[in-house]
Amino acid sequence: MGCDRNCGLIAGAVIGAVLAVFGGILMPVGDMLIENTIKKQVVLEEGTIAYQNWVKTGTEVYRQFWIFDVQNPQEVVVNSSRIKVKQRESEYIFSI
Structure with missing residues (x-):
């Protein structure tokens, strides 16, 4: 056929x-x-996969934070000057 x-x-x-x-x-x-x-x-x-991955990652997770302080906020707002910043603390590293 x-x-x-x-x-x-x-x-x-x-x-x-x-x-x-x-x-x-x-x-x-x-x-x-x-x-x-x-x-x-x-x-x-x-019960979700995201929760399981968040609780136990299987590897070390490092986070770094740098904190800066704006030294001239009024000049920036009023005159649109360049921002002057100063680093406040040293970096923080957290191991989870």
Whole structure:
């Protein structure tokens, strides 16, 4: 049982149309499902992957902070002068 050229073209057109409709439906639905999954998992609540990663990272995490004090705030606001800053404390490194 064979299919001539017209039969193949019609079958290809039907399959293409079905796939186009299927893709048109799945694109917004897939985006919605992905967005909902991300919204559920990024919350820091017990039972979420984000919480598990936040509690135990598996590696050392270092954070560094530098604190600066603006020496001339009024001149900056009034005259649009260049900001003069002074570093207050030395850097802090926290290991979690």
